[in-house]
Amino acid sequence: MIPRTVDAPRTHGSPAADPATPAVLLSGVTRVFGVAPAVVRVGLRVERGETLLLRGPNGAGKSTLLRIVATALSPTYGSGSVLGFDLLRDRDEIRRRCELLGHRTRLYEDLTARENLRFVCTLYGLDPSRVGPALERAGLADAADDRVSGYSQGMRQRVAVARALLRRPELLLLDEPYAGLDEEAKEVVDDAVRDAGAEGRTVILATHDPGRGDMAGRTLLMDGGRLVPAGSASS
Template identity: 40%
Template sequence: MTETVSVNAATKSYRKVHALTEFSCSLNEGETVALVGHNGAGKTTLIKLMLGLIRPDLGTVRVLGEDPAAGQFAARRRLGYLPENVSFNMALTGRETLSFYARLKRVSPDAVGPLLERVGLAGAADRRVGTYSKGMRQRLGLAQALLGRPRVLLLDEPTTGLDPALRRSFYEIVAELRADGATVLLSSHALTELEGKADRVVIVNRGTKIADGTIEELRQIAKLPTRIRVSLADCEAGRVDDWIGRTGAWKRVNGHMLEIDAGPGEKIGLLRSAASSDAPVTDLDVVPPTLDELYAHFLGAGEPPR
């Protein structure tokens, strides 16, 4: 993989507030990375370092092989950024706004119409931004971030204000960019929607990286139990009680459903029991630890995984 972003032992403080402490990570070409952490964990500071808006007190940051704070325009043209709270001139139309940013980035004005179409704003392109809903302004912000086919795209809470249909459309765009070789960093609190969307997850707590890996790798490190849920067949209560007594400490969810939390070494045995011919089971679901549960685990652990 080709490395596009490298952060090496970066430390940044604001007077007595330590925003980042010896933070290191790398992002690669054609990769979508989820950056997660509570408010004040250091996510926005990290993004500002990558954008070159601030410099680290210690350590180094390289984006596309260059120091982003050096102000080299060629490098910044290849960066895209969507802040959490977008702000535009309310008197301009959507088309005028995007045309303004295209000129700043020295992108052909021919790109404006297709981008507005891509984010679903073609029908509102000539309306003033002041008449846009929050979700529409967020889509305009995404179009601005996509100008010039950026090689590194930094998105801070990108789906804020988007309805479910537009969120699906947004992640389709992210998948297209990834397939085209772009690096996409998603900073978000919406952990559930990130599952299946990110190649890697970086968890930040108090300015320190406490976990970094694919969701499957984090599951292996955390060793959290897998939830197995079964639907019961219509049969005598005695048969169900006998099967429960032989197979494990199942808990009743309701009259026709049981569940159990299976440790890493128990899962296969429990699944075999639930799938055996004598089991009073008509269906089963396997629910691995979610990103929410992994986040809570690593946040509680307090130490980076080894």
């Protein structure tokens, strides 16, 4: 089978989302890097307001899957919609409503935490007054005006968390958000997940931290690029 199109087709007219559609709907989504498949034929349905926990070993494809949902990567095969918008065609609509806290913190080394977040506000058209409270919530009020290059790994991750707190996205994607965080900061992430759940927003949380994720309504296992039914994952 040779795909005829590997890219988003051109569309006309403005996209319109149906609020009744699930938050995430993927069918047959496969992502290949070169000839190495990272995500294989994933079908996934996540309802609106759901908090989904994604577990699996390193290299299982969790990050790739979340990046596909966030439209940072495009699926090699397969299709899907996020919040009712087509994964390939309506990327900007998805991006407006979705936030990915990835395993790279996306910070500029030579800027301070505050400057980094203010820049994010400009890109998203947010009120810059949100930066202070977000930094405070992530426990960075004292270090907010230091350059990121002097930060420890845990502090960088705190900035990334603060960045995710700037907005109240309809879909929050968290990829190993606890990495390098101390217990106090992990609680901040957990609070953010619970808040989103309480407000009816959707969360997908990928982590292999065994002590985390108990607020999730449903757990899925991922292994070798595939979603496997809970309880049957190979160790």
